[in-house]
Amino acid sequence: MTASSNTDFLLAIENLSVSFDGFKAVNDVTAYVDYNELRVVIGPNGAGKTTLLDLICGKTAASDGSIRFKNREITRLPEHRIVREGIGRKFQTPSIYENLSVYENLEVSYPAARGVFGALFFHVDETIDARIREIAESIFLGDCLDLEAGLLSHGQKQWLEIGMLLIQDPELLMLDEPVAGMSVKEREQTAELLKRICRDRAVIVIEHDMEFVERIANRVTVLHQGQVLAEGPMSEIKSNEKVIEVYLGH
Numbered sequence: 001m002t003a004s005s006n007t008d009f010l011l012a013i014e015n016l017s018v019s020f021d022g023f024k025a026v027n028d029v030t031a032y033v034d035y036n037e038l039r040v041v042i043g044p045n046g047a048g049k050t051t052l053l054d055l056i057c058g059k060t061a062a063s064d065g066s067i068r069f070k071n072r073e074i075t076r077l078p079e080h081r082i083v084r085e086g087i088g089r090k091f092q093t094p095s096i097y098e099n100l101s102v103y104e105n106l107e108v109s110y111p112a113a114r115g116v117f118g119a120l121f122f123h124v125d126e127t128i129d130a131r132i133r134e135i136a137e138s139i140f141l142g143d144c145l146d147l148e149a150g151l152l153s154h155g156q157k158q159w160l161e162i163g164m165l166l167i168q169d170p171e172l173l174m175l176d177e178p179v180a181g182m183s184v185k186e187r188e189q190t191a192e193l194l195k196r197i198c199r200d201r202a203v204i205v206i207e208h209d210m211e212f213v214e215r216i217a218n219r220v221t222v223l224h225q226g227q228v229l230a231e232g233p234m235s236e237i238k239s240n241e242k243v244i245e246v247y248l249g250h
Contacts, residue, residue: 008034009032009033010033010034010035010037010070010172010202011031011032011033011056011068011172011202012067012068013029013030013033013056013065013066013067014030014065014066014067014068015029015030016029016030016052016055016062016064016065016067017062017063017064018055018061018062018063018064019063024226025048025226026048026051026052026055026062027048027225027226027227028065028227029048029052029065029226029227029228031221031231033202033204034202035171036199036200036201037198037202037203037218037219038194038195038202038203038205038216039202039203039217039218039219039220040205040206040207040216040220040221040234041205041206041207041222042206042208042210042220042221042222042223042247043222043223043229043247044247046225047223047224047225047226048226048227049206049223050092050176050206053176053204056082056087056089056174056204057079057082057083057089058074058079058081059089061076062075069082069085069172070086074087083168083170086169086170086171086172087170087172088166088170088172088174089165089173089174090158090161090162090165090173090174090176090178091176092176092177092180094157094160094161096157096160096161097149098148098149098150099148100148100149101145101146101147102144102145102146102147102160103132103146105149105160105163106135106136106160106163106164107124107132109163109164109167109168110132110167110168111169132145133145135166135167136163138166138196138197139162139166140156140159140189140193141159141160141163153186154182155179155182155190158179158182158186158190159190162175162178162193162197170201171202172203172204173201173203174203174204174205175194175203175205176206178205178207179207179209179212180208187212190212191212191216194216198218210248213234214238219231219232220232220234220237222237222243222247224246224247229243229246230242
């Protein structure tokens with residue numbers, strides 16, 4: 001695919017590479033993510049999965065290649081600008097405000113409340129209150145709005161952080177191992193949540209739990225040693241001999 005032909009994709013990653021001290025952590029990766037797609041990235045440890053997300057969200061600068069979002073070049077944009085473009089990122093460990101309530105966590109994440117001036121002049125009106133309650137309901141925390149976030153279970157903290165991103169209404173949401181450490185029931189609920197939220201946006205998930213991947217993925221990208229080893233629906237990936245050899249066989 002040439003650069004000019006992929007205007008229909010939400011995210012176009014082309015020939016993307018990054019080197020750390022001569023080691024290519026991501027090596028010439030090309031991938032396209034569609035609107036409302038749930039893409040899962042899998043691969044052995046050290047395959048470059050988290051680094052790929054770091055490159056997309058601007059945490060790490062690319063050595064080569066291009067990242068375009070809604071046809072706009074974002075490869076060299078700083079992290080805060082990429083957030084403003086509509087890309088939200090959740091890291092492996094939940095970063096929530098433990099001493100604030102669930103409601104307050106969602107409130108401070110609301111776009112108008114962010115930044116010094118935002119915080120000074122922001123007040124919750126009916127529309128914002130309704131939005132906070134709607135998000136809380138969607139992340140299974142509708143009954144926990146007054147609860148201090150530090151008292152939530154590990155899985156609920158993960159959901160709250162997803163909610164804090166959802167309230168900013170990103171068009172692309174990236175999640176790094178969202179079900180790690182969750183109970184079986186929480187995993188099932190998270191699968192349901194992710195399938196629901198990708199009706200309005202694209203979601204990229206890094207995950208090791210193959211049963212979970214099979215439950216949620218539209219398409220799967222397999223990374224190995226910083227390169228794309230295979231890509232396609234999970235049914236194809238499971239029977240791909242190269243993938244079995246380097247990853248699934250373990």
